[in-house]
Amino acid sequence: MKKIICLLGFTFIGLSLFSQDFSSPKLDSLFTALEKHDRFMGSVALSHNGKTIYTKTIGYADIEAKKTVDVSTKFRVGSITKMFTSVLTFMAIEEGKITLDQPIADFFPNIKNASNITIGNLLNHRSGIANVTSRPDYLLWNTQPKTRQQLLELIEQGGSIFEPNSKGEYSNSNYQLLTFILEDLLKDGYANLIKTRIAEPLQLENTYMGSTINTNNHEALSYNYDTRWNKSFETHMSIPIGAGAIVSTPTDLNTFSTALFEGKLITKESLKQMKTFEDGYGMGLFEMPYFTKKGFGHNGGIDGFTSQLATFPKDRISMALTSNGNRYSNNDILIAVLAAYYDKSFNLPNFETIEVTAEDLEKYLGIYGSKQLHLKVTIAEKNGTLTAQATGQSSFPLEAVEEHAFEFHQAGVRLEFNPEEKTMLLKQGGNTYTYTRE
Known part of the structure; x- marks a missing residue:
């Protein structure tokens, strides 16, 4: 990918x-x-x-x-x-x-x-x-x-x-x-x-x-x-x-x-x-x-x-x-x-979303890297919305669909976070990639 x-x-x-x-x-x-x-x-x-x-x-x-x-x-x-x-x-x-x-x-x-x-x-x-x-x-x-x-x-x-x-x-x-x-x-x-x-x-x-x-x-x-x-x-x-x-x-x-x-x-x-x-x-x-x-x-x-x-x-x-x-x-x-x-x-x-605040999003912010993909992902917050940006690409907004889970429907991207372990799963097209916050 x-x-x-x-x-x-x-x-x-x-x-x-x-x-x-x-x-x-x-x-x-x-x-x-x-x-x-x-x-x-x-x-x-x-x-x-x-x-x-x-x-x-x-x-x-x-x-x-x-x-x-x-x-x-x-x-x-x-x-x-x-x-x-x-x-x-x-x-x-x-x-x-x-x-x-x-x-x-x-x-x-x-x-x-x-x-x-x-x-x-x-x-x-x-x-x-x-x-x-x-x-x-x-x-x-x-x-x-x-x-x-x-x-x-x-x-x-x-x-x-x-x-x-x-x-x-x-x-x-x-x-x-x-x-x-x-x-x-x-x-x-x-x-x-x-x-x-x-x-x-x-x-x-x-x-x-x-x-x-x-x-x-x-x-x-x-x-x-x-x-x-x-x-x-x-x-x-x-x-x-x-x-x-x-x-x-x-x-x-x-x-x-x-x-x-x-x-x-x-x-x-x-x-x-x-x-x-x-x-x-x-x-x-x-x-x-x-x-x-x-x-x-x-x-x-x-x-x-x-x-x-x-x-x-x-x-x-x-x-x-x-x-x-x-x-x-x-x-x-x-x-x-x-x-x-x-x-x-x-x-x-399912387009149901949950309410999150900027404070809620702080625990996800950072730069994530993966051994599976040579593509880093930066997670940031903008006006109360979580955004993701992969190396060399434009940022895109994420919608909160469950606790610790966010989606970008246009590209079929789902991100699942584990704040305690500082990890993130990126799911797209039937594939799952494990990311760790640097």
Whole structure:
């Protein structure tokens, strides 16, 4: 586990046979609870054999104007965009305009190690190129437009963080560069490539490259939660481009992913390449396994938006989630959708909390280390709320759910303290890690 809060990739629980009589009441009750406790705003859709069999929407697309989310509400989907960009890249490969082993020095000779970095290395995050969105100054300029030359200079400045193809590490820079390459090779802008090569052929009426959010066009604003929902900033879409600039709906995302795995966009050989994994990275895809079966897809996060898309080709199931405000685990929601589909039981969340004071929290404060993870966690108190911050990550608030137990539902994190022994158990994703206060 590289991060305590990790929405990238997920593992589903084991499930068995499909229930021919899909029943949604318990699933509906999950969304009722999420809405009642103000934990989630967004939209979910499930499809089977290419047909939508369940949708659910809750919350507001625009809180101030009291515009509610509905099935036509469009969301920024963040890095799910990379699936689209990968498809466009393989289209260019199939047209003989580029090859997987072609060095990017042909396009960007000033990038460090360019002669040893291939198109394939960009697709599967094995380039070593530093992630431009991880720059310390990123949030100082991400809401302002950037030209291609300005972005390229920022990427060049970042340099290399490891030798090409020596390992995999996620970098948005890879897909920004792919965007530029595609625009040059296919002689069209990224927005129009998405429109003409994917959206129009599949009749995706609500999928396109985003720009400034327009709520009058059924586009959602995004929000972060403090003691209430606060409108998030808007990243200028000239920055993420093919790494994260697409706007869509869950039903459109399911249609796109289903078409991809049915061979309607690229060949079987190209899809096989997309599904070739090294160090957990495919070429625009992640594996999403459950039981003995395999799912494939991607997740996304940009500003206050989060999203997930998963397809299980053998069962012809696709499910997508888009959110513009989230205080609960997307993974847990999708597991619940699967469980309902397969007529399996799942637990409804308990959002009951207990009252604590700043004085109550003093016994938990400090820096905790673990022999299991090389990741320290700092526990602090802010305005009567316990917060946790892992090394290199932002802090997040914890809710008191039991004596000595605190949770952060959005990432499925539970912390259980033993003040007398100065220990803490960190539980996430079915794993338990023991921490000791230094």
